Amino acid sequence: MRPRVRARRGFVLVALAMVGATLPLACSGSTGTTYACECDYVTDMDVPGKLDVTVCVPERGRGDQLAAGCVRDLGVGRTEKCECGMKGEPCKLGMCLQKHE
Secondary structure, three states: OOHHHHHHHHHHHHHHHHHHHHHHHHHHOOEEEEEEEEEEEEOOOOOEEEEEEEEEEOOOOOHHHHHHHHHHHHOOOEEEEEEEEEEEEEEEOOOEEEOOO
């Protein structure tokens, strides 16, 4: 086997070993707890509304802040306030689900 091919193969093996060793660490902090939230908002036409969302909150996080960002990102208008209660189910951080009735 040529030295250049052998060196490349060695580099690939080392890189794969590093990724395999660090992947569990990267994923370990990606879970949280679900919170069910009700948010009041105002549209750009000053029409008030309410929206129910479920968000994933990291340990020691604030569901109301994440829910306000979630509602804002849904594009309904300016979020006035959110009230949340913990559901307690495990979830993936970044989750923002609108409840449809």
